[in-house]
Amino acid sequence: MKLGMIGLGRMGANMAQRLMQGGHQLVGFDPKPEARKSLEDKGAESADSLAALVAKLSAPRIVWMMVPAGEITDSTLTNLLPLLAAGDIVIDGGNSNYKDTLRRAGTAAEKKIGYVDCGTSGGVWGLAEGYSMMVGGDENTVEQLRPIFETLAPAKDKGWGRVGPVGAGHFTKMIHNGVEYGMMQAYAEGFSILQHKKEFGLDLHQVAEIWRTGSVVRSWLLDLTADALGKNPSMAGIAPYVVDSGEGRWTVAEAIDLNVPAPIITQSLIERLRSRDSESFTDKLLSAMRNEFGGHEIKKE
Amino acid sequence: MKLGMIGLGRMGANMAQRLMQGGHQLVGFDPKPEARKSLEDKGAESADSLAALVAKLSAPRIVWMMVPAGEITDSTLTNLLPLLAAGDIVIDGGNSNYKDTLRRAGTAAEKKIGYVDCGTSGGVWGLAEGYSMMVGGDENTVEQLRPIFETLAPAKDKGWGRVGPVGAGHFTKMIHNGVEYGMMQAYAEGFSILQHKKEFGLDLHQVAEIWRTGSVVRSWLLDLTADALGKNPSMAGIAPYVVDSGEGRWTVAEAIDLNVPAPIITQSLIERLRSRDSESFTDKLLSAMRNEFGGHEIKKE
């Protein structure tokens, strides 16, 4: 199929390339000329504006947005929708909040433009291994896009699926990331305990390698963890500072809204906040309180 | 090699069988005659007492214990050690607490009997797929046993290794199980949130299948979860009651002893306690307290 790709960053460029490798025709747009040039070199057409991109597609047009969630998605869509016509389809492949997706799909629907949300997992490995995709949208609309998903996925009929109406794709991806937070934290805590048990002199990379084959905790994340531990067993030069990108927060908020206890996923997010709070007011006050009632010494800064 | 296997339950019988398939000779002992008979039928010798088992081995004798952790391991060892001689080797392949292992290895060492701890993961799938094994012991002793581990493992040089001195194997397995608790809880919370989002009508089995290929959260535990959700998507007939078997508790205690914060692993254990506390005194008292200060209605039992 022929489709437009808006946003040629790491994720967008890789997805465009995988699509071309699968025989699709791509028109790419990105505000950065070098990003456009790079995709052209791989065989795509490029466009230096949304209007130019739309002009290079024929109805029904298919446009995949792979831009940062939030305001950029909104501004892109605001500029894009007037250029499209009834029957065209926009796919949001980014990490949008599903509530934003529901709102945007409503706006698109007013013009009878199809809207599909695709929660995409796979990171930098997706180009080679394929992407896991959780798709939301009308059955007919998603069906039209089948050749695209079959190419992007690790296998024709594996690693992707329409999980429900529009919004369901981003919702499912959000929860996927919540689970990811919990799994990462579980591994990291485990290796940290091993690392502190000095008398056994454990080799964390070796342990990870052993666990990768045959154990109950084997996983792709463990494969990556083994790789990281192999390259840098003592985590030298790495700050104990963990970023969160939004999906974890949304998962926590959603769990509470739904009255579902999700203590582990929630605490995994809180641990990331904690990693960035090196001057914890909480801890300082606790130290002051101990001094107040018990005369316990305060550690000076 | 020829070796004795003490304990022919699910794990021991499977391991003996995998060893025989790999060309080793087995002498099996279990107090239950039918367990001995069953292994005999698969080609092993059997013994109806520890003494008989030892008599069928020649020095240096190798005896693998696959019995429940705790008192049974102690009583088995108490009866076994006097039957053995300097140079013989005992392997504890069960889920023993590493502190017990250190104590037992000391007792064996007094008689110059080698002692090796093997933390074994793989569950009911190990017979077919091989076991992941974390081995602790003297380098020479473990090296003597290499053919055994190479057969039990998923591949000759994968999924097993000597991780350190005696005790290190059970220690590493303990932490493995702590990680397992955290991963399981992360998945379970995620699917529970998905299950409660009624308006999207998500098919949990389908989501698990999508995640299995290409996603960041793919793992063997997810494969099993997909299987469970395929067989029983609504978890019908299953009580919300989760057993813990000890390793999680030890991991929590160890983390605290080492001053390592392990909030996720710890809370995963607490959630299991919670699942079995259906008449929570804590919650009843909270309800009574709300009534005391705010006049809020108490829900009657």
Next chain:
Amino acid sequence: MKLGMIGLGRMGANMAQRLMQGGHQLVGFDPKPEARKSLEDKGAESADSLAALVAKLSAPRIVWMMVPAGEITDSTLTNLLPLLAAGDIVIDGGNSNYKDTLRRAGTAAEKKIGYVDCGTSGGVWGLAEGYSMMVGGDENTVEQLRPIFETLAPAKDKGWGRVGPVGAGHFTKMIHNGVEYGMMQAYAEGFSILQHKKEFGLDLHQVAEIWRTGSVVRSWLLDLTADALGKNPSMAGIAPYVVDSGEGRWTVAEAIDLNVPAPIITQSLIERLRSRDSESFTDKLLSAMRNEFGGHEIKKE
């Protein structure tokens, strides 16, 4: 002073009564005639509509809203504001979300009507003991209301204060309730451990009474807990079911928005969700997963 009180439920009626005991003149409105009648009997004027209430006050009018947070506060304000004039003052004494308060204050400001938020603690005990009040609003506006706060408070200059601009009062009250969740949970867990230590045969009421005097954990909540344990030491007939009323959720969301780790307050909220999730899908799936990998028996429902 003379003021109107909208909402004569448990909290509003008690506050009106305390104000009258302090020499203020009250005009009360409530949609329920019996609530109006009850306050009249205590010496207040009453009004059967907002218009009637406003008509009985003279400029600058002071109107205290003591109605359920959320939609009822919005609809009350929508009906009330057109009846008021520049220079009048509305106080929201309920548990409103501070973000709603900021929005409502903006609407009032368009008409030059003063808006003050008063986070009120004290529950059913406030009539006798006075209310703790965290007040937000312009300095001048709050100053005009000083006689009212001095009467409602436990003492003229204690237990209340202007903590900041409009919104700050409800914000501070929200955090107060978050702290309350954590304290309640800490006590409840402690007493639950004591209750489970059967071999010491502890009398929980006695322990609470001992702690009330001289101990580090003495508090008003402990006084109430002692009372509850005295009346019903085994919590007989009380369901392990704990309601949450919104403030805890908002505190959790705010902490995350501010990147402040608040693990205890957050978990205290999650525990309340958990208390109402007696058919936990999470736990059922965990049980199914254990069966998948280890063949562990599933408890039937």
Next chain:
Amino acid sequence: MKLGMIGLGRMGANMAQRLMQGGHQLVGFDPKPEARKSLEDKGAESADSLAALVAKLSAPRIVWMMVPAGEITDSTLTNLLPLLAAGDIVIDGGNSNYKDTLRRAGTAAEKKIGYVDCGTSGGVWGLAEGYSMMVGGDENTVEQLRPIFETLAPAKDKGWGRVGPVGAGHFTKMIHNGVEYGMMQAYAEGFSILQHKKEFGLDLHQVAEIWRTGSVVRSWLLDLTADALGKNPSMAGIAPYVVDSGEGRWTVAEAIDLNVPAPIITQSLIERLRSRDSESFTDKLLSAMRNEFGGHEIKKE
């Protein structure tokens, strides 16, 4: 009564002083001469050895130990017991683990020496305000000591009591401290959120003062927190480093042993470990994992 006090540190000296103020006669022992001298100056006899102390008491002798929990308690008792005779009574007023207490009481009982455990709360304020005491021991033995407890307590019949057999006192005190951890953490988190809400410019000391009167969260710990915030509102110069002294760990271990979920108390302990783990291996590994799967930048140290 006349009694010996072993250990004249902050707690022991204060308790001795309060006892003398209540009319009791004290013989004090401490290895530090200046500690003995200081108590002498307040009217006590002093002894420069355990033998000398025992010699200055007449049967039935009463000896209160106020020494650090653990090895010092054991060595003190080992030296003390041979000096005593049947019918004498030893009281352990320190923060001993109740399991140690049960063991020590057994040793004393072999010589028919009474053993009483007194969990003591009140910290540096106890001298002036009295101590809250949870007492374990035989009914008759505790009854003999009644005049002592009545003097040490805040009031003759308040703030102390025999809660059960020997061990029950230290057990109850241990749980008291667990509750204390949770309460402290709840306050500290709440004030930390307030502190981060810059746009309201809240004065934390003022908020604490307001809450102290009439609010649901009023407590003695809040009184102390208000004092600390008054003296140092920004916690300047205080390291975010919180010590734990053992009782919290024991509470966590006990809760797990009893299968009682205690998530808040447990997490409060973990937060203290976290405060001292400024180079978290867990967080470094999480950062490395994010880089592995998503190419996310690692913050350098």
